[in-house]
Structures are given as C-alpha cells and as structure tokens.
Amino acid sequence: MKKYHFIAVGGAVMHNLALALVKKGDHVTGSDDEIYEPSRTRLAKAGILPAEYGWFPEKITSALDGIILGMHARIDNPELIKAQELGIPVYSFPEFIYNQSQDKKRVVIAGSHGKTSITAIILHVLKDLNIDFDYLVGAQIEGFDLMVKLSDAPVIVIEGDEYLTSPLDRRPKFFHYHHDIVLVSGIAWDHFNVFPDFNVYKDQFLKLMNQTPPTGELIYCEVDPLVKEAAEKSSMSGRKTPYQAHPAEVMHGKTFLKTDKGLVQIGIFGDHNLQNLQGAMEVCRVLGVTKRQFYESIPKFKGAAKRQEILAENESGILFRDFAHAPSKLKATVNAVKNQFPDRRLIAVQELHTYSSLNKEFLPNYADCMKETDVAIIYLNPHAAALKKLELMDQDTLREGFKRPDLMLFTESQALKDYLLAQNYSNTNLLLMSSGNYDNLDLEPLKAKFN
Structure with missing residues (x-):
C-alpha cells in the first residue's frame, strides 16, 4: 500500500484519481480551499473528504510516497513548500x-x-x-x-x-x-x-x-x-x-x-x-x-455526458445539453442538430463562460458559429466576467462578433428561464450549450415542456 496526498483534491479529475487510488488499495489524504458537488459527496463516501477547508503543512510528513499537485494550487502553497523541503516526490496528475x-x-x-x-x-x-x-x-x-x-x-x-x-x-x-x-x-x-x-x-x-x-x-x-x-x-x-x-x-x-x-x-x-x-x-x-x-x-453507445445529451424528448422536439463552448465545438454541435432534424426549428443557447469566450479580442473566432440555428441566444454571467477581470460585452458587440444581427443576449438566469419557458416547442429542438450552468438554471421546468 502506498501513501499519497492530494493538494487541491476537489477538482474533477483530481478527485476521481484519488478515488481510483482508494479503490486500488492505497492510502489517500487531501486538502483544498473549496470543494463542490459532486466531488464533496463522492470524497465523503470514500472517507477521504478533508475535515476542513484550507492548507495544512502538518499533513505533509516523510511517511508519504508522493504528492499529487492539482492545477488549482498555487506555487506558494504551504503544503507544497513543506513537501519540497522534505524531498517528497511531487507529481502533477499527468506525471x-x-x-x-x-x-x-x-x-x-x-x-x-x-x-x-x-x-x-x-x-x-x-x-x-x-x-x-x-x-x-x-x-x-x-x-x-x-x-x-x-x-x-x-x-x-x-x-x-x-x-x-x-x-x-x-x-x-x-x-x-x-x-x-x-x-x-x-x-x-x-x-x-x-x-x-x-x-x-x-x-x-x-x-x-x-x-x-x-x-x-x-x-x-x-x-x-x-x-x-x-x-x-x-x-x-x-x-x-x-x-x-x-x-x-x-x-x-x-x-x-x-x-x-x-x-x-x-x-x-x-x-x-x-x-x-x-x-x-x-x-x-x-x-x-x-x-x-x-x-x-x-x-x-449512447454518448458521453453533456455531449449532445438528450435531457427530454417527445414526438416533435428534443431538449439537448452539450458541453460546447469553443467556436469549433459550438459550430459543430449546432450544425449536427440542425442537419439531423432539418425540418424542426432550432433554438440554441450558448453560455460564454471560459476566459477565451468572454474575451472581446477572441470574439471574432465565433463568426457564423450559430448561423444554422433559427433562434440564437447568448447568456453572460456578469459575475463570471468580473472574476476573470474582463469587460462584459453588450448585445451589439456580440451580434457583430457572431455575425447574427438578431442574436439575443441575457445576463440574468431568471430572465433566460422565463423566456425559454414561454416558447412553444412544437416541432422544435432546444440546444443548451455551456461548460458552466447558466448560474444554476433549474432545468426541470424546461424538461417538462418536452414530456
């Protein structure tokens, strides 16, 4: 049995690797300054959820066989510094x-x-x-x-x-x-x-x-x-x-x-x-x-989660969820759904959530990405832009970047939800694309529109 400590254990791949090592029979501990679901519940079920958030150098001892360092950690992380002082091997997860x-x-x-x-x-x-x-x-x-x-x-x-x-x-x-x-x-x-x-x-x-x-x-x-x-x-x-x-x-x-x-x-x-x-x-x-x-x-094969994932469907419409956020992914997903169902109206909602997508200089790369959709909607979370220290783009800027003069912009999750719930989905597909979650948009009422 080996002993490993994870710095920033709450990440998607990091917590899965931690669980894989537990399953393999190794002894695993970890730390993080924030852990969200589903990582929190899964780590707790395996008995390796940190007792409290934060970084604790006292967890790092010479008894460890290795440290696995997450991207979320900083180079001045006190646990990392302690591991380096003790000469414990430090691995990134790919290493x-x-x-x-x-x-x-x-x-x-x-x-x-x-x-x-x-x-x-x-x-x-x-x-x-x-x-x-x-x-x-x-x-x-x-x-x-x-x-x-x-x-x-x-x-x-x-x-x-x-x-x-x-x-x-x-x-x-x-x-x-x-x-x-x-x-x-x-x-x-x-x-x-x-x-x-x-x-x-x-x-x-x-x-x-x-x-x-x-x-x-x-x-x-x-x-x-x-x-x-x-x-x-x-x-x-x-x-x-x-x-x-x-x-x-x-x-x-x-x-x-x-x-x-x-x-x-x-x-x-x-x-x-x-x-x-x-x-x-x-x-x-x-x-x-x-x-x-x-x-x-x-x-x-039914597909990977959030890749053209069907959340609900009936005889005349489907509610899709997709991880697409980069221009090539967005265009490919929109075109795939429209080509598969050419006779159905397509409403596409794209949340710009990543640093690249929220950056005004990168915006021209999205030109014509939503050309094939009948209704083009962009959702921007002002808080996400502020965290990345980026200017919140307005509707005219987005219309020019996407080359869609009829593109609609929403910056409040409730307003987006109200609009989508008000639509008639007869002979219509709804495509939700994001690497985020539209500021915790509740999808259950939308699913009900397709039942």
Whole structure:
C-alpha cells in the first residue's frame, strides 16, 4: 500500500484519481480551499473528504510516497513548500498517470475537440468486449463509476489535454504521457489565456506528433486542414493513419452507418461525431478489435455526458445539453442538430463562460458559429466576467462578433428561464450549450415542456 496526498483534491479529475487510488488499495489524504458537488459527496463516501477547508503543512510528513499537485494550487502553497523541503516526490496528475503506466501500451486521444467523445467510444467498445484496460477520461461516462482506472491492465487509454500541467509546469498535459499511439482529432484555437498566439498553440500538436516512437502510430483526422498539415510535416517515423467521417445516412432523424454488412443504426449523429467514431474505430483496430466486433458494439453507445445529451424528448422536439463552448465545438454541435432534424426549428443557447469566450479580442473566432440555428441566444454571467477581470460585452458587440444581427443576449438566469419557458416547442429542438450552468438554471421546468 502506498501513501499519497492530494493538494487541491476537489477538482474533477483530481478527485476521481484519488478515488481510483482508494479503490486500488492505497492510502489517500487531501486538502483544498473549496470543494463542490459532486466531488464533496463522492470524497465523503470514500472517507477521504478533508475535515476542513484550507492548507495544512502538518499533513505533509516523510511517511508519504508522493504528492499529487492539482492545477488549482498555487506555487506558494504551504503544503507544497513543506513537501519540497522534505524531498517528497511531487507529481502533477499527468506525471502520476505516466508513473503508474510505464509498462502499459499508452494510447493518447488529443485534439481541440472530440477528445472525450472518441475516448468514450473506445472505452465503451473495450468494456463491451471484456478487454482489460485502464483509462483516464475528462467526463463522466455511462457504465463507468470513475473517470480514472489504474490496475495491472496491459493498456491505458488517456484523454490528452493541451492545457497546462500544473503551477510548477507550464507545458501541456499530453506531453507527459509518452504515448505509443496518439490520435489527433482537430486543431482549433482554444485556451486563449494560455496560448494568445495561435501559432504557438498549433505547435503543441506538432510536438506531440513528433513524440510518437518508431514502433508507434499517429492516427489523425485528415478532414481538418491544420491536423493534416501538422501530420504531413511531422518528423515521426512510425505509422501514420489518416481518417475521415465514417460513411452514413440519415433517415427519419436517425443515423445509420454504411458498412459492408449493411446499415447499422447508432445513437450519435453529425459529421464531427462520425469523424470521432471513425477515429475511435482506428484506435480499436490497433488494440485488436475487428470491424465486426466494433459494429456489433457501437449501437449500444449512447454518448458521453453533456455531449449532445438528450435531457427530454417527445414526438416533435428534443431538449439537448452539450458541453460546447469553443467556436469549433459550438459550430459543430449546432450544425449536427440542425442537419439531423432539418425540418424542426432550432433554438440554441450558448453560455460564454471560459476566459477565451468572454474575451472581446477572441470574439471574432465565433463568426457564423450559430448561423444554422433559427433562434440564437447568448447568456453572460456578469459575475463570471468580473472574476476573470474582463469587460462584459453588450448585445451589439456580440451580434457583430457572431455575425447574427438578431442574436439575443441575457445576463440574468431568471430572465433566460422565463423566456425559454414561454416558447412553444412544437416541432422544435432546444440546444443548451455551456461548460458552466447558466448560474444554476433549474432545468426541470424546461424538461417538462418536452414530456
């Protein structure tokens, strides 16, 4: 049994990693200055919720085998300083994942969009086929209790994020996994606060590709011009496998894959999801899954949480929730829903919540992202903008940035709720897109409109 202490244990991936280690049999403690749901309840159930919020250097002793440092912590954190004084190994969570998986085949799924969906498909298929594997994924997935699993499995599938590693390490997380197989799904400017220069952002993916060992494989979406350019420029000597959207057709609001054995109905839709599915199929091939096995498993896949997630539906309308926030994700999600249901009115609500999306300089990247929606709505939380020390954009500014002269802006959650509840949803889909929660908007009355 190893002993680990988590600094900033309340984060989404951090608390899942802590729970995974408890499940593995290790001794785990942690600290944080704030812990929200569902982390709080899950940590409490496992018996590792800190007794009080704050940082306590006395928790750090030489008996610890390692410290796992969350991105939320600062470099002057008193527990971190104590650990450094005692010479205790300090890991960021990607460094720790690599430390625990050096003897495994490491598959990393990277890209500005589609990472979670692709990883979720792979995990679903492997589990369905009873193949032993470990994983790290960035969202809760149906059929999996945790977002992290560490065991003696011979393979680990990792969702590789390009965001910063830790307060001590300003490099993208995905460099630390030292992949054998890497998939790159797309490159579209994100994390404007960390990568204000788009060329620097693009270079991270080229560097990742170049890390591929001679015995490894790069799987890349050739439909994305920036991914294709990077793959062709890459100096790696391993195998390069391009992919594009899996052939499919839409009938009566349902998507069917075209296969050599006939049509196969699936529960996801849209060009990007068909690209994601094909990319996942290529990874599964590397892991020994046949086409037949993949096609038999994929109809049971319902999607990752908050990725075109159906909250409620009836015969003439669907209420969708999606994590989309960056321009490429927003446009892909809007277009997918409209193309799947071309005869239905589409009301789309986008909450601008991240630093990039709330930044006026980044706004032109959203041009035409909501072109296909019939009603375009933006929600801004003034408190979120103030916390990031950014100017609250007005409706005219947003209309110019999105190139939608009829775009509507709401800055109060209750006003948005009142408007949405007043709408007639006959032959209408409602698409809610955000990495936040519209300032705790109660979705139950909206769900009732579709029952």
